[in-house]
Amino acid sequence: xxxxxxxxxxxxxxxxxxxxxxxxxxxxxxxxxxxxxxxxxxxxxxxxxxxxxxxxxxxxxxxxxxxxxxxxxxxxxxxxxxxxxxxxxxxxxxxxxxxxxxxxxxxxxxxxxxxxxxxxxx
Amino acid sequence: xxxxxxxxxxxxxxxxxxxxxxxxxxxxxxxxxxxxxxxxxxxxxxxxxxxxxxxxxxxxxxxxxxxxxxxxxxxxxxxxxxxxxxxxxxxxxxxxxxxxxxxxxxxxxxxxxxxxxxxxxx
Numbered sequence: 001x002x003x004x005x006x007x008x009x010x011x012x013x014x015x016x017x018x019x020x021x022x023x024x025x026x027x028x029x030x031x032x033x034x035x036x037x038x039x040x041x042x043x044x045x046x047x048x049x050x051x052x053x054x055x056x057x058x059x060x061x062x063x064x065x066x067x068x069x070x071x072x073x074x075x076x077x078x079x080x081x082x083x084x085x086x087x088x089x090x091x092x093x094x095x096x097x098x099x100x101x102x103x104x105x106x107x108x109x110x111x112x113x114x115x116x117x118x119x120x121x122x
Numbered sequence: 123x124x125x126x127x128x129x130x131x132x133x134x135x136x137x138x139x140x141x142x143x144x145x146x147x148x149x150x151x152x153x154x155x156x157x158x159x160x161x162x163x164x165x166x167x168x169x170x171x172x173x174x175x176x177x178x179x180x181x182x183x184x185x186x187x188x189x190x191x192x193x194x195x196x197x198x199x200x201x202x203x204x205x206x207x208x209x210x211x212x213x214x215x216x217x218x219x220x221x222x223x224x225x226x227x228x229x230x231x232x233x234x235x236x237x238x239x240x241x242x243x244x
Contacts, residue, residue, distance in 0.1 A: 003184075003191035006198045025200050027172045027220060030152065032198070050149045056196075062125075069125035076154070077127045078147050098149060098220065 008056050012036065012094050014122050019114060021097055021105060022122035031101045034122075038092040042114065044107035045084045051099045053077050058093035062086070130156065130178050134216050136244050141236060143219055143227060144244035153223045156244075160214040164236065166229035167206045173221045175199050180215035184208070 011024050011034055019041070021033035034056070053060065054076040062069050062079065063086040071077045079085050106115045133146050133156055141163070143155035156178070175182065176198040184191050184201065185208045193199050201207050228237045 001186065001189040003186065003189050003199070005191055005193040007194075008196050008198075025174070025198065027174045027200055028203075028222070032174070052147070052149045052154070064123065064125065067123040067125050069127055071127040072129075074131060075127040075129045076147065077125070078149055081150075100150070 008034065008094075008096070011122055012056070018092070019105070020116045020120070022120050024096075024122060026101070027098075029101055030098060033097045033099075034094065035097065036092055036094055037087060038089050041087045042106060042109060043084050043086045044109045045082055046079075046099070046103060046107045047082050049100050049103060050081050051079045051097060051103070053079065053087075054096040054098070056094045056096060058089060058091055058095075060093045060095060061088045061090075063088060130216075130218070133244055134158065134178070140214070141227070142238045142242070144242050146218075146244060148223070149220075151223055152220060155219045155221075156216065157219065158214055158216055159209060159211050161211065163209045164228060164231060165206055165208045166231045167204055168201075168221070168225060168229045169204050171222050171225060172203050173201045173219060173225070175201065175209075176218040176220070178216045178218060180211060180213055180217075182215045182217060183210045183212075185210060 018036045021035040023031050023033050025032040055071045055073045060071045140158045143157040145153050145155050147154040177193045177195045179195050182193045
């Protein structure tokens with residue numbers, strides 16, 4: 001068998017669009033998704049799952065109603081389920097999300113123009 | 123609230139022992155574990171779960187019965203459930219594992235001297 005690793009830099013080189021997570025791997029019913037983001041997202045929460053953020057390049061801020069966390073490259077953070085949060089990136093950030101398959105990027109908010117399509121593999 | 127990211131380099135600086143995964147984060151019932159490894163592990167498999175390997179530093183080889191994969195830093199690989207595998211590191215590798223809590227490092231093999239204690243947080 002020809003086994004191949006998944007290389008983050010190579011995967012990020014395959015797309016330029018922001019705020020559109022791409023699936024790169026599946027672990028049981030969980031997905032590893034990478035995304036490029038810049039600017040402000042919307043406030044949202046995921047009522048039934050935690051969400052892992054791993055920053056591969058850049059510096060991500062996640063705002064909460066009662067504070068914020070700065071996640072630099074080489075760092076991660078778990079947003080607990082049900083907690084309202086809003087990602088923000090002054091400059092473009094390359095990050096990886098880990099969450100169950102089927103989770104919407106806009107969480108429990110009604111689908112709108114920034115809701116990304118799910119299950120887009122790259 | 124005072125929110126803090128989890129920094130991989132800082133976490134790896136807190137221990138030296140090899141082959142003893144330490145939990146650094148939990149996502150629902152999944153755990154993120156970091157480990158330092160060097161040399162050969164044993165052949166084993168996990169009959170009920172996939173296992174994610176992310177290499178933070180160094181170069182990891184995972185042998186399979188019908189091949190092998192080299193995972194360099196900045197790369198990841200998912201070992202599918204039920205697949206026999208044997209990690210190997212010529213020089214020390216710093217890696218992160220993601221898998222459901224309670225998974226033994228030696229998989230379905232009977233517990234032995236290299237079976238690590240679970241749920242050791244760092």
